[in-house]
Structure formats: C-alpha cells, structure tokens
Amino acid sequence: MAGNFENRWGTPELQHLKGKSVGDLLAQLPGGFVKTYGSGSLATASIQGMSASQTQVTWMGVPVNSPSLGMTDLALFPTELIGNATVLTGSAAQASGSGALGGVIALGSPQYFHYPSEWVTNGSLSAGSFGRYDGSLHVKKGFNRWYSETRAVYKQAENNYPYRDLSVFGTPERVLEHAAFRQMGVAQDWGFKPSSRQEWNAHIWLLDAQRQIPPIMGSATTEEQQHDQNLRAALSLTQSWMRLTLTHTATYLQDLNHYQNPTYGIDGLNRFRSMVAQSQFSTDRHTSQKWIFSGYARYRLDQSQTDGWEGLRKRQTGTAYARALWLASERWNMSVAMQQEMVDGKAMPTLPLWGMKYSGKPKEGAHLVTYRWVYANLGRNFRMPTLNDLYWVPGGNSQLKPEKSWKAQLGAGLTLSGTPYETTPVISLRGELFASHVRDWILWQPSGLGYWQAQNVQEVFARGGLVEFFFWNRNVQPVEGSYGNKFWWELRANYSHTRSEAIPAGQGILGGEGKQLIYVPRHTAQARLHMQWHRWQAHINPSYTGIRYITSDESQSLEGFFLLDASVSVGVSKSQSAIRLSLQGENLLNAEYQAVAFRPMAGRSALLRLDWNLNFNKSIK
Amino acid sequence: MNNMNDRLRTWTLLALLAVGMVFTACNKDDEDPKTEPETFTKGVLVLNEGSFGSGNATVDFIWSDSLNRRANIFQDKNGRPLGDVGQSIAFLDGKGYVVVNNSNKIEVVNPSDFASLGTITGLTSPRYAIKAGTNKAFVTDLFGGAISVVNLSTLAVENTIQTGGWSEAIASFGNNVYVSIADSNYIAVIDAATETVTSNIVVSKGPNSMAFDSFGKLWVLCDGGWQAEIPQLHRVNVSSGLVEASFAFPSLNDYPNSLQMNADGNVMFFLNNDIYRMSIGETAIPTTVFHSAGTRYLYGLGLDPATGVVYAGDAKDFTQNGTVLRISPLNGNLLDTLQAGVAPSKFYFR
Numbered sequence: 001m002a003g004n005f006e007n008r009w010g011t012p013e014l015q016h017l018k019g020k021s022v023g024d025l026l027a028q029l030p031g032g033f034v035k036t037y038g039s040g041s042l043a044t045a046s047i048q049g050m051s052a053s054q055t056q057v058t059w060m061g062v063p064v065n066s067p068s069l070g071m072t073d074l075a076l077f078p079t080e081l082i083g084n085a086t087v088l089t090g091s092a093a094q095a096s097g098s099g100a101l102g103g104v105i106a107l108g109s110p111q112y113f114h115y116p117s118e119w120v121t122n123g124s125l126s127a128g129s130f131g132r133y134d135g136s137l138h139v140k141k142g143f144n145r146w147y148s149e150t151r152a153v154y155k156q157a158e159n160n161y162p163y164r165d166l167s168v169f170g171t172p173e174r175v176l177e178h179a180a181f182r183q184m185g186v187a188q189d190w191g192f193k194p195s196s197r198q199e200w201n202a203h204i205w206l207l208d209a210q211r212q213i214p215p216i217m218g219s220a221t222t223e224e225q226q227h228d229q230n231l232r233a234a235l236s237l238t239q240s241w242m243r244l245t246l247t248h249t250a251t252y253l254q255d256l257n258h259y260q261n262p263t264y265g266i267d268g269l270n271r272f273r274s275m276v277a278q279s280q281f282s283t284d285r286h287t288s289q290k291w292i293f294s295g296y297a298r299y300r301l302d303q304s305q306t307d308g309w310e311g312l313r314k315r316q317t318g319t320a321y322a323r324a325l326w327l328a329s330e331r332w333n334m335s336v337a338m339q340q341e342m343v344d345g346k347a348m349p350t351l352p353l354w355g356m357k358y359s360g361k362p363k364e365g366a367h368l369v370t371y372r373w374v375y376a377n378l379g380r381n382f383r384m385p386t387l388n389d390l391y392w393v394p395g396g397n398s399q400l401k402p403e404k405s406w407k408a409q410l411g412a413g414l415t416l417s418g419t420p421y422e423t424t425p426v427i428s429l430r431g432e433l434f435a436s437h438v439r440d441w442i443l444w445q446p447s448g449l450g451y452w453q454a455q456n457v458q459e460v461f462a463r464g465g466l467v468e469f470f471f472w473n474r475n476v477q478p479v480e481g482s483y484g485n486k487f488w489w490e491l492r493a494n495y496s497h498t499r500s501e502a503i504p505a506g507q508g509i510l511g512g513e514g515k516q517l518i519y520v521p522r523h524t525a526q527a528r529l530h531m532q533w534h535r536w537q538a539h540i541n542p543s544y545t546g547i548r549y550i551t552s553d554e555s556q557s558l559e560g561f562f563l564l565d566a567s568v569s570v571g572v573s574k575s576q577s578a579i580r581l582s583l584q585g586e587n588l589l590n591a592e593y594q595a596v597a598f599r600p601m602a603g604r605s606a607l608l609r610l611d612w613n614l615n616f617n618k619s620i621k
Numbered sequence: 622m623n624n625m626n627d628r629l630r631t632w633t634l635l636a637l638l639a640v641g642m643v644f645t646a647c648n649k650d651d652e653d654p655k656t657e658p659e660t661f662t663k664g665v666l667v668l669n670e671g672s673f674g675s676g677n678a679t680v681d682f683i684w685s686d687s688l689n690r691r692a693n694i695f696q697d698k699n700g701r702p703l704g705d706v707g708q709s710i711a712f713l714d715g716k717g718y719v720v721v722n723n724s725n726k727i728e729v730v731n732p733s734d735f736a737s738l739g740t741i742t743g744l745t746s747p748r749y750a751i752k753a754g755t756n757k758a759f760v761t762d763l764f765g766g767a768i769s770v771v772n773l774s775t776l777a778v779e780n781t782i783q784t785g786g787w788s789e790a791i792a793s794f795g796n797n798v799y800v801s802i803a804d805s806n807y808i809a810v811i812d813a814a815t816e817t818v819t820s821n822i823v824v825s826k827g828p829n830s831m832a833f834d835s836f837g838k839l840w841v842l843c844d845g846g847w848q849a850e851i852p853q854l855h856r857v858n859v860s861s862g863l864v865e866a867s868f869a870f871p872s873l874n875d876y877p878n879s880l881q882m883n884a885d886g887n888v889m890f891f892l893n894n895d896i897y898r899m900s901i902g903e904t905a906i907p908t909t910v911f912h913s914a915g916t917r918y919l920y921g922l923g924l925d926p927a928t929g930v931v932y933a934g935d936a937k938d939f940t941q942n943g944t945v946l947r948i949s950p951l952n953g954n955l956l957d958t959l960q961a962g963v964a965p966s967k968f969y970f971r
Contacts, residue, residue, distance in 0.1 A: 167676065167724075169700045169737070216676050218704045220725035220742065263745060264764040394847050445938050446918045448894040450847050450876035518940060551963065553941035556677065598676040598705075 002325055002335040003355020003377035004090035005411055005432065011110060014079045016539070018124050019134050019155070019584075019607065022057070022085060022105060023074035028528070029087055030466040030494035031434070032103075033521050033545065034074065037599050039132070039159055040181030040211060043075040048089050048434050049462030049500030049520055050102030054383055054403070057105045058096045060203050060234045062251045062276050065099065067302040067315060070386035074105075076209055076228055080124075080136040080153035081187040083109035089434070090409045091353050091379025097298070097319055098341055098348065099383040101405045101438060109149070109189045109203060115142030119616040128584075128607030131158025131180070142191075149189040156182040159214075163600030164592060167218025176600060178221050179214040183207070185230075197240045205232035216598040222263035229256040243284040251276040272304040295322035308392035315387065318342040323353075331359050343384060349404060353379035371415040378408045389442055389454040397454045400442060407436035428470040435463040441502075459503040460517065466496035486533075493527035502552065515554045519596075521546040523560070535572065537580075541565040550597050561593035569609075576616060582609040660733045661694065665925065665932060666969040668707045668719070669962030672939050678707030678721060679962040680735065683945070685927075690959060695719070695730065699737045703728065710969050711750040713758055713773060720747045722763065729776065732971070743778040744769055751791045753798050753813040761788035761800060768800060770816055782816055784809050790831045792839065794859055799839060801828035808841060810862065822862050825853040829878050834901045835886030838865070842880040842891055848873045854880075854891075854899075854906065868906045883950075884926035892919050896933060896948065912953040917946075923968025930956065934965030 007029055009017070017024065023043030027034045035052065036043040044052030053070035056063050057077070065072045079085075086106045093100035123137040133156050140149045159179035164171040185207035192200040213224040236249040253274040260267050282294035298319040305312050323337035337353040360372035385400040411432035418426065440456035447453035472490035500517045516522060523546030531538045546560040569582035583606065590604040664684040671678035679693040680703065695703045704724030711718040717732040718741075727741035727750065745765035753759040753770070759782075760769040768788055770780035789803035797819075798811040808822040808831075826846035833839055839859050845852035852870040854877070857863070870877060870893070877893040889899045890911070896919065898911040912931070920936035920943075929950035936943045943965045947956040 167701055167704065171701075216674065216705060218676055218702065218721075218724045222725075265766075266764075443938070446920070446936065448876060448914075448918065449874060450844055450878070550675070551672075551941045552938065555942050556963075 002333045002357045003375045004088055004092035004409070005375060005430070007087040007089075009085045011083055014082060014085070015122075015611075017079045018136055018609070018611070019126060020079045021075050022077035022079065022082070022107065025079065025085055026074060026087070026105065027543070028526065029089075030468055030524070031089060031464065031496040031498060032087075033519070033524060033548075034595075035519055036075070036595050038176075038179060038214075038595075038601055039130075039157055040075055040155070040183065040209075041179070041213070042073050044071050045074055045102075045105070046520055047087075047102035048436065049460075049464065049498045049517065050436070050438070051517070053386070054099070054101035054438075055103060055105065056093065056096055056100035057107065059107050059205065059232055059253075060109070060236075060251065061096070061106070061249065061278070061280075062234070062253070062274075062300075063097050063099065064232065064253055066255060066257075066386075067272055067274065068270060068304045068306055068308075068387045070099075070383075070389070073228070076183075076207060076230060077107065078153045078155065078183065078185060078207075080138070081151045081185050081205065081207070082107050083149075083151075083189070090355070090377045091381070091407050092337075092355060092377060094339055094351050094353055094379055094381045095321060095323070095337065097317075098339070098351065098381060098402075101381050101383055101403065101407070101436065109187075109201075112142070112147065112191065115144070115147040115191060115193070116140060117142050117144075120614070122611065122613040124609055124611045126607050126609035128157075129605035130161045130602065132156070132605075132607065134609075145194065146190065146192045148191075151187040152185070154184045156180070159602070161600075161602040161605070163217075163603070165217050165600075166598065176214055178212045178224070181209065181211040183209040199238045201234075201236045201238070203232070203234045205230065214599075217600065218598065222261055224259075224261040224263070226260070227256075227258040230254070243289075245282050245284070247278075247280040249276070249278045249280070251278070268307040270304075270306040272302065274300060274302045276300045290327045292325040292327070293323070294325075295320070297321075302387070304387045306388070306392075308388060308396070310393075313387050313391050315384075316344055317384075331361060333357055337379075348384075348402065349380065349382050351380045351382070353377070355379075369415075369417050371417070372413070374410075374412045376408070376410045378406070381405045381407065385442055385454065389444075392454075394449070394451040395444065395447070395453045400454055401440045401456050403438055403440050403442055403456075405436055405438040407434070409434045425471060425473045428468075430468040431465065432467075433463075433465045435461075437461050460500060461503055462498065462500035462517075464496060464498035464500075466494060468492070468494040487531070488533070489529065489531040491527065491529050493525070495523070495525040498522055498524075515552055516549050518550050518552055519548050521548045521560070523547075535570050537567075537569045537571070537582075539565075539567045545595075558594050558597055561591050562589070563591055563593075564588045576614060578613040580611045580613075582611065583607075584609065661691075661735065662733055662971055664971055665923070666710065666971065667932075667934070667945055667961055667965050668710055668967040668969070669934075669943070670707050670920075670936075670964040670966045671705065672963055673706055673723065675963075676702055676705045676724075677963055678703045678705060678724075680707070680710075680719065681962055681965075683959060685925075688947075688957060688959060690961075692960075692962060694735045695728070695737075698735045707966075708747065709749045709967055711752075711758070712969070713750070713752045714756075716773075718750050718758070720750055720760070722746055722748060727760065727771070739776050741771055741776045741778070748789055749791045751793055751798065753793060753811075757813075759791060759798055759800075759811070759813070761791050763787050763789075768811065780816055782811060782818060784818065789829055792831055792833060794833060794837060794839070797859065799831070799859065801831055801841065803827060803829055804846075806843070808839075808857065810859075820862055822857055822859075822864070824855045824857070824864060825867070826850050827852070830880040830891075832880055832882035832889065833886065834882060834889075836901075838901075840880060840882070840889060840901070842877050844876050844878055845870075845873065847876075851875075852877050856901075868904075870906050871908075879922040881922050881924045883924050883929060890922055890924060890931060892922055892933075894919070896922065896931065896953070898953070910953075912946075912948050912955070917944075919946075920964060921966035921968065923970070924950075925970050927970065932968040934961060934968075936964040936966070939964050 026032045026045040057072040089103035093104040120140040126134045136153045188204045190202040207230045209228045231254040234251040238247045257270040278298040280296035300317040302315040321339045325335040334356040339351040341348040355377035357375040363370045382402040413430040415428040438460045444452045526543035529540040567584040571580040661682040667681040669679045704721035706723035708720040708722040717730040719728040729739040746763035748761040767781040786802040787804040790801040800809045825843040827844040831841045839857040841855045854868040856866040879892045895910040896912040917935040921934040923932040931948040933946045945959040
C-alpha cells in the first residue's frame with residue numbers, strides 16, 4: 001500500500017525471537033508500548049497513542065480480536081508459531097477491516113512461489129531462571145505439488161522471582177507467588193498446487209495456556225487463574241487468470257477463556273467463535289499498465305457467550321474493500337481505497353484512504369548510492385463497540401456509537417549504501433510524524449445506577465513523531481552454517497514521542513482534559529546491536545520507557561525504566577547439521593520497574609538455549 | 622438472574638476493566654503545605670477508595686478550622702501504601718481499623734497520627750467492622766459468605782458466622798448486631814455473645830446501608846438490586862423484628878445509597894445521584910433535591926456531628942483525584958470544594 005511504512009518480521013528474524021511473544025515484537029516497534037503483567041501474563045499493545053482495543057491483530061488476514069473484550073492478549077501468540085508478522089500503523093491498517101485505529105499486527109505464514117523441496121527441521125530447547133523451560137520444533141517439507149509446515153511450542157515458567165514489596169514498610173524482598181504459566185501450541189500449514197494457476201492452502205492454529213494470576217503487591221494471594229484455548233482454522237483457494245488473482249478463504253475462529261477465583265467464588269466462562277468467508281482479488285502489475293487493483297468482500301458472523309449476559313449474542317458484519325494503486329512514474333505512486341461495512345444490516349461510515357510515496361532516483365557516487373523517499377497517508381476508520389460494551393449486564397449500552405477516527409502520517413527516509421558488490425556501510429534514517437483524532441471514545445464510567453456503564457464520553461487527539469536509525473557494515477549477513485571470518489554488525493535505534501490527550505465531549509463523568517492518556521508513555525527509545533564473528537553472535541538490546549501516567553489527571557505516575565538485554569551464542573556445524581548454543585540475559589542491570597502499577601517485574605534473569613537446524617538436502621559447510 | 626450473579630458479573634467486569642483499561646496509582650499525591658500539627662484530632666478523615674486493582678487507596682485529613690488538607694497520611698507515617706480499595710474505617714477502643722477490601726486486610730492504626738499498630742489478615746473481602754463485645758469485632762465480607770470474628774487483642778480471626786451471602790452494612794443495638802445481606806433482601810440478627818444468627822428481618826432487595834435513629838429504630842436503605850425491583854427505605858422495629866414502615870422510591874432507575882443519620886438521630890441524608898434530606902417523621906421519599914450533583918459523580922456521604930455540615934465525595938471517573946464538597950445543612954448550598962485522593966467515599970469526624 002503506497003504511503004504506508006511496514007515493520008516486518010520474517011521467519012529469519014523470528015528465529016532470533018524464540019521464547020518471545022508477539023507482545024515482545026511490538027515492544028520493539030517505535031511508537032508502540034506493551035503493557036504486560038509479566039512473563040506469560042496478559043500483554044496488550046498501545047500503538048501511536050491509541051488504546052489496546054484499538055490495536056487489531058489478524059491471523060491469515062482475518063481479525064482475531066475478541067468480539068467481547070475488543071482486545072487481544074498478545075502473550076497468547078508465541079513467535080515460534082508464526083511464519084511472519086507485519087505491523088502497519090498507518091491508515092492502510094483499515095485494509096484488515098475496521099477497528100485498527102492505532103494499527104494492525106498481521107500474522108501469517110510464508111508464501112512460497114516454489115515449494116521448498118528439502119526437509120528442513122529446526123528446534124530449540126531452553127532452560128532459564130525462575131523455572132522457565134521452553135521447547136519448539138519446526139518441520140517443513142515440500143514436494144512437487146504440496147508442502148507441509150509444522151510449528152510446535154511448549155513453554156512453562158514458575159515466575160517465582162524476587163521483588164521488593166512496595167506495600168510493606170522497608171520494602172523487604174519477597175518472592176512472587178502464584179505466577180506460573182504453561183503454554184503449548186501447534187500451527188500447521190499445508191499447501192497444494194494442482195496446477196500453476198491454482199493453489200490450495202490450509203492453516204490450523206491450536207493453543208492452550210494456563211496461567212496463575214498473582215495478586216498486586218499488598219493483597220493476599222488468592223487462587224485466581226485463567227485458562228485460554230484458541231482454535232483457528234483457514235482454508236483458501238487461490239486461482240490466477242491472466243493478470244487477475246482470486247482468493248477465496250473460509251476461516252473459523254474459536255476462543256475459550258475460563259477465569260476462576262475460587263477464593264471469591266468466581267467462575268467465569270467466556271466463549272466466542274467467528275466464521276468468516278472472504279473473496280479477494282488482485283491484479284498484477286503489467287509493464288504496460290500503471291494501475292493495480294485489489295479488494296475483497298467478506299462476511300463475518302461473531303457469536304459470543306459470556307457470564308455477562310444470558311444466552312448467545314451475535315453480530316454479522318459484511319465488508320467490501322477496494323483499492324487502486326496508481327504507478328504514476330518510477331518515482332511516484334499513489335493509492336486510494338474505500339471500505340464499507342454493514343453491521344447487523346446497518347451501514348457503517350464509509351472509510352476512504354489515500355496514500356502516496358515518492359522515491360527519489362538513486363544517485364550514485366564513486367562508492368555510494370543515495371536514496372531518498374517520502375510517504376504520506378490519510379484515512380478514516382471506526383471501531384464498533386464490543387459485545388461487552390453493548391450487552392454486559394449490568395452496564396452494557398446498546399445505544400453506543402462506534403468510535404470514529406481520522407489518522408494521517410507523513411514520513412521521510414534516507415539511505416546511504418555502497419554500490420552493488422561493495423562492502424561499504426549502509427546507513428538509513430527514517431522520520432515519521434503522525435496525528436490521529438478519535439471521536440466517541442468508549443469508556444466504562446460510573447452511571448449513577450449503581451453500576452458502571454459503557455459510554456461515548458470523550459475525544460482523543462494523539463500526535464507525535466519517531467526517528468529510526470539503521471547502520472550495518474556489510475550488505476550480506478552470514479547465514480547459519482556458513483560462517484564468514486569477517487566481523488559483521490548491525491545497529492538499529494529508534495526514539496518516539498507520543499502525545500495522546502483526552503478532549504472531553506458529550507456526556508459522562510469527565511476529567512483529564514488535555515492530559516496524557518493513562519499508560520501511554522510520551523517517550524520510548526531503544527537500540528539493537530547485532531554482531532557476528534566467525535561462529536559467534538552477540539546481541540545487545542537497551543531500551544527506555546518513559547514515565548507513564550496512571551491517573552487521568554496526571555497526578556500519579558510510574559517512573560520510567562531502562563532495561564538492558566543481551567545474548568551471546570556460538571554455532572557449530574557438521575555435515576547437514578548446525579547447532580547453536582546461546583546464553584541470554586534479560587534486565588541485566590536488574591532494574592526494579594513496573595509496567596503496571598504494583599505488579600512487580602522480573603529482575604536479572606538468564607536463559608540457556610540450544611537451537612538445532614537440520615537440512616537433509618543441503619550441505620552445510 | 623439473581624442479584625449475587627449480578628454482583629459477581631460486575632466484579633468480573635471490574636477486573637476486566639482493571640486489566641484492559643487500567644486505572645492505577647503509585648507516586649505520591651499532591652501535598653498541602655505542612656503548616657498544621659502532625660496529629661489528626663480535630664477535623665475529618667477522608668477515606669479515598671482508590672481505583673479497583675490499582676493499590677492506591679489513601680486517607681486524607683482535613684482540619685476543621687483551616688480546611689487545610691494533608692494527603693495520604695497512612696503512607697506518610699508508615700512508609701508504605703495503604704492498599705487496594707479502601708472500604709471503611711472503624712474506631713474501636715481508641716484505635717482505628719482501616720478496612721482495605723481488595724487487599725483482604727484491616728490496618729490497625731493510632732487514630733491521632735495513623736501510625737501502624739498491626740495488620741489483620743485472613744479475611745476474604747472485608748467491608749465494614751464494628752465492636753461486638755470485649756476485645757471483639759465483627760467484620761462483614763463481600764465474597765466470604767460469612768462474618769469474621771476478630772480478636773482485637775491478638776488481631777486474629779477467631780470465628781466466622783455464616784450469613785449466606787454478601788454481608789455489607791453492620792450496626793449494633795444492645796446485645797444484637799444487625800448485618801445487611803446486600804445481595805439478598807434481609808437483615809441478619811446476630812447475638813454478639815453467642816456469635817450466632819438468631820433471626821432474619823426481611824426487607825426489600827439490596828440493603829446497602831442503615832442507621833439507627835434517636836428512637837432506636839433501624840432505617841434500612843435498599844437499592845432494589847440494580848433495577849431488579851423498586852428501591853425502598855424501611856423503618857425496622859428491632860424489638861419486634863418487623864418492618865414498621867416502607868417508603869418506595871419513584872423509579873427502578875433510582876439507586877439510593879450511603880444512608881447517614883444526623884447526630885440528633887432525627888434527620889437522614891442519602892445519595893440518589895443527588896443528595897436528599899429526609900426527616901424521620903416524613904411519610905414519603907422526598908422529591909426535592911437537597912443538593913444537586915450536577916455533572917459530578919457523588920460516591921460517598923458524611924455528616925459532621927458537630928456542625929451538621931454535609932460532606933460528599935465526587936469520585937469523577939475513578940481514574941483521577943476526586944474532590945470533597947462541603948454543603949450547608951440548612952439550605953444545601955455548596956460551602957467549599959476541597960481536593961481529595963482517588964474516589965473519596967467515606968468521612969470520619971474527629
């Protein structure tokens with residue numbers, strides 16, 4: 001999509017993030033902030049000043065946010081089960097459907113033009129501090145017309161780390177209790193190409209997660225716990241004729257969330273399932289054509305059953321989306337898109353989108369290529385109230401209006417690189433400004449009826465900027481098993497500033513006008529240094545998260561914190577096998593911090609990991 | 622759908638909201654100039670409930686004469702926060718017992734300086750405490766399904782009295798203790814000496830607060846169980862165990878709460894969005910507002926026994942500091958608006 005910048009993690013990048021979740025990916029995103037209760041615990045993301053429920057997560061192109069809660073627990077997406085992840089923060093996020101006011105995290109599987117013919121298996125085993133054990137397996141095999149790719153993961157941790165109890169005089173050291181978790185999952189992809197013009201794909205995702213929920217500091221430990229199960233399945237058929245590609249997809253989503261607090265006698269079972277049918281088209285670029293068209297039509301049925309209401313609640317959504325990309329010249333391209341949704345037979349606001357990109361012609365010096373680009377986008381979006389917002393008894397408000405937003409981004413970048421086959425460093429800089437305005441922001445507020453009620457109570461104006469810096473000293477990173485003898489390194493750094501302010505409007509108990517939204521840091525910065533020499537690799541990852549207000553009048557806050565993670569690893573290869581042994585350290589400076597108030601986070605920790613890679617048809621030097 | 626399920630659902634929702642939206646607390650509140658003495662003996666203690674799940678309950682003190690305020694006196698004195706959801710304070714035998722609901726505890730303090738004297742643990746979800754004999758207190762409980770009997774010397778829970786539901790308001794008269802069962806429709810009568818429920822007085826749904834008048838009659842305010850039935854105010858003859866009079870509110874949408882009796886025991890105040898004033902001799906629920914809430918969310922009420930001044934807490938949206946309104950008992954006019962912590966809900970006059 002022209003005019004939008006993509007942050008993308010492919011399978012190689014995700015290999016370095018084993019043991020993490022999509023929440024950890026988002027934490028690397030400039031302008032993103034992940035609010036986590038600790039390892040394996042609930043993690044939600046705020047992108048460019050918006051709320052967690054305004055961050056959309058898609059799996060195989062279909063939004064998977066809970067229709068009841070609106071948000072997605074990113075801890076339930078282990079990186080080991082994901083083929084690739086793309087984050088879009090610009091207005092193009094609306095292509096996934098409405099709701100992504102902050103951005104969209106698109107999770108998918110690799111697309112193969114030719115199926116990989118070799119057997120590839122890789123896996124990992126790790127053990128670390130606080131009772132942490134992980135294991136993963138990835139097996140991929142393709143034949144002429146079909147392929148199969150299996151990913152599996154198992155994780156567990158006691159999370160019994162020491163912390164200073166701020167609720168007790170003298171802040172004595174204690175050990176966190178009742179914070180263990182166990183997670184296991186499988187993701188399976190199949191592909192079948194009966195002809196060069198036809199492809200079938202099937203995807204299945206199964207995840208089971210059990211989590212204990214520790215009390216906040218100062219509260220007695222209860223038996224609070226949560227059990228989540230996710231089943232996702234998708235079947236698609238892609239057909240090509242001339243320059244036209246059609247893809248028909250059927251998707252089934254089923255989530256179960258079982259919350260229990262026996263101490264309080266609470267036993268809440270929430271289930272939701274969605275059925276989605278989608279037909280998508282796209283045209284290829286042709287040398288004589290300057291236009292590329294794409295779009296889709298989607299029907300979605302959401303069903304939800306919770307303790308908040310009797311029976312089953314349903315929502316039917318029809319979506320039509322069309323986009324035209326105009327390749328005006330080698331330097332300019334522009335896209336326009338339009339989306340229209342019908343929800344339970346009622347037409348929602350039409351969502352227009354515009355984007356453009358200017359790519360300067362690369363200028364070549366003796367050993368240097370200078371490349372500049374500028375991009376901009378503008379779009380409208382909305383987010384439907386969740387089923388909880390509408391129907392929870394008591395407090396659900398069937399009169400709620402959708403949240404409506406406008407968002408704009410303007411970015412520019414500059415890359416200096418060596419000419420082809422040169423080994424001069426590559427430097428890249430990117431800057432981006434963004435602004436978004438949301439009307440009819442939905443909050444639960446005291447109603448005067450003795451309970452809280454969902455209301456459209458305020459407007460939010462978020463704006464800010466980010467800068468990113470990349471530096472790498474060689475164009476090509478040595479691949480595993482083919483160890484170069486030169487020192488290779490890469491540095492990435494970013495800083496973002498976000499102002500996200502409430503503007504009271506309409507009815508409701510209002511406050512915090514002109515104040516920063518709670519749990520949205522104004523300042524975040526981080527850097528990643530990746531080094532490789534012979535068989536050795538090292539990563540250093542410092543990050544800073546600024547002060548976060550935790551009351552809407554900015555009267556109370558959590559201090560900013562600085563974290564330093566690092567790892568060192570050594571690889572050994574023989575015949576067709578490669579093994580890598582890694583030692584990872586997190587929070588090496590042992591910073592005491594809270595991502596959520598009175599929820600202690602882990603101090604210094606270590607993890608020892610063994611990765612192996614077997615490729616039966618490829619010789620490894 | 623019963624009322625208990627409603628409460629559980631709301632509790633679950635609060636937990637979801639705390640997880641999803643998150644309100645919170647940590648750093649110190651704004652401080653007024655410390656020009657006042659360090660003892661809190663002539664003024665009003667304001668209990669700020671805080672945001673659910675955020676551990677930011679606080680206690681403020683406002684001096685009667687100057688109306689100066691000292692914020693967060695518990696943490697200032699003891700070097701640690703009070704806890705999560707400050708529910709109530711009881712003053713028993715010269716000590717203060719601060720009930721911290723979602724921290725499952727009661728902090729025992731010296732009421733003159735709020736220095737910690739101990740902590741009562743082993744409680745499930747404590748709400749209100751009352752003295753019920755020598756060295757003995759009864760503590761009501763939201764989820765425990767029972768009253769806890771606490772030994773005030775050892776600070777240990779020595780017994781529990783099954784009440785069969787959410788025990789909320791508590792008051793004593795003679796040898797009996799009266800406990801409202803907020804998710805049902807009755808008042809449990811407990812013999813303080815034998816620690817047994819001797820009878821139940823049937824009222825209407827959702828008894829949330831109560832007070833004795835100067836004639837020893839127990840007034841019980843019932844909210845109707847969140848629109849399950851019409852809210853009512855009952856006058857109970859505790860001698861006979863019967864409801865003598867009932868006063869119905871006009872609408873299912875009414876949510877009366879925070880019943881307070883004045884020092885003379887002849888005039889009541891309560892919240893129903895706005896503040897209402899009702900003499901014990903009146904024959905119907907007043908239709909005239911004593912003080913309008915306007916756009917504020919009034920969450921708690923208190924009466925200064927010395928002056929009759931009405932104190933009301935504006936909790937706003939529970940995610941920011943609230944305010945305390947001082948209101949004339951004569952005409953309902955606003956006298957002052959004072960700063961408070963998050964969700965000011967209870968007032969205790971010293």
